[in-house]
Amino acid sequence: MDNLFVALFEILSFGAIVVLVVLGLGIIASMMGIFNFAQGEFVLLGAYVTYIVHSAGAPVWVGMAAAPFAVGALGFVLERSIVRRFYAAPIVAMLGTYALGLIIREIVRGLIGGLYLSVPEPLGGSVNIGTMHFSSWRLVIILITALVMIGSYLLLARTAFGLRIRASLENPALARASGISTNAIYGATFAFGAALAGLAGALIVPVFSLFADLGLRFLIQGFVAVMVGGVGSFAGPVAGAGVIGTLAAALPWIIPPVIADVLVFVLAIIFIKFRPQGLISGKGV
């Protein structure tokens, strides 16, 4: 019984991490129609910022708080200078953002070398219930993921800014005619997606430690999750991330990890093949 709870907790916390990583990816894909191949590297940058701030002597949580803003700012600059040229052609966008990701990844690799650098958890220890131990930091990740999810939903569904974003998504021409600067909206949306990735990177770096290919492992997983969930809505990618994250964390308990890892992707691709619109079809929030 105890083991079951521990397993469930592991699954839940890994699912939360995947949701956190996919959220930014999903928002950019759904709201802008761009599959951002540099998203994994935004995660990496978030982790790197946290590491830098920590090694400069500041507490870890300062770095974690700074990471989303730093990465978001970079995302805004990149969108303004480069990514906005790609909107017309989704495949070129994939290639272009892939090139961006390659540049970021290799720069970070050059800065940290081929090392695995560890960052301590800002909140150590564990919460004990009976004989079971739950890592407090993973609890915090689950909590923050839930908060970020609700926050993003409210931002998109309830605020005037969210309304503008959705308007620009559904009918850019009409949005422009109504006086909404779609250019600025796209820049802000991209920056927001990048900031979410930065936050994800900052939060998971104590769990996974910092290495140059950190973002890569999440990238394919993230894309598959977005496709499974369905592009075009807010709920779709989140649902997809939940499914993929849960499967990816749960299957290794039953079958050998390598097979589980591959099986998740194979199942996901088959699912997308026969249901191209994903779990949740339709646009909007």
Add this chain to the structure above:
Amino acid sequence: MTETTPTTSLPLPLRVGRQRRWQVLPIIEIVVLAIAVLLPFVLKDYLTIYATRVLILCLFALSFDLVWGYAGIMSFGQAVFFGTAGYGVALIARDLGVTSILLVLPAGLLIGFAFALLLGGFLLLGRHPSSVIFVSLGTLTGSYAADRVARGWYYLGGQNGIPSIPPMSLGSYDITEGPVYYYLTLGILLAVYLLCRFLVRSQFGLALAGLRENEQRIAFFGYQVQRLKAIIFSFAGAVAGLAGSLYAFHEGFVWPNMLGVVISTQVVLYVLFGGSGTLIGAVIGTVAIEAVSFWLSNSYQDIWPIILGVLLLLVILFRPAGLISLILSERERVGNFGRLPEEGDRGSS
């Protein structure tokens, strides 16, 4: 010349003859071939070995150019066919002791073809036409999955791959790396190149180019769009398989990276850099990137990937048609199939 010809007008084959005077493409092709033939005479031995590897990668790049440059299918998993063929011939050599060139190269070709048929058939055929994004993600995932399986499978050597594959043989003669292997590869590359050149200039190639430019219109003409895509995808898989088996025997070992995302994206870089949609562009891109990489790797090993990324970004932003478009006119790059496009025809859809 200002009159606008309606799009329904008959082809005007008469005008082809007049345009024959300045064809840059055949000149480039002959120059590249001449350089390739003469190269082993001036290179040191270890450089000839390196050049052989580059030629094999050129063959691999051709396969990607066929699917992306001609048919507009974004395959982020071309290494699957390259790698499975490599592993396949390595297993044949290791477990069955068969190294005859007359058997292993066709075997590699067939393995590449079979896997491409399976993956391409699944991704491209079916009731719903597949979106471009789905195909690219599907091939990317295939590549990632193949890499993981190879790493985890003890029979395939796990992380280390299969080392010390015996050399390819013809009768009792062992084909080892060096000038012989170089000319063998060059001959195969030339044969495949000519076959592809014939293919893309044929009616089939015209339909493929149409797919790339405007898929819906080709479908309205009554072509089986998905079937065309699956055919070219499988053909490209066979070419990649041939390249993979050559690579396995040349290096003497295969390892999981050969299947993975890294090689898959590397071939994308080659073709985009050189110029997709021209066969010679794929060759030039591969040679250019590999040559600069070789030249820089001694002194600037750390920053080379960064430079590569920046170069790629610049090419995508400012030269979408690749390096080749610097010397080749747009009209010749696209190729002509009888009637030359009028200026007014372009861009109107």
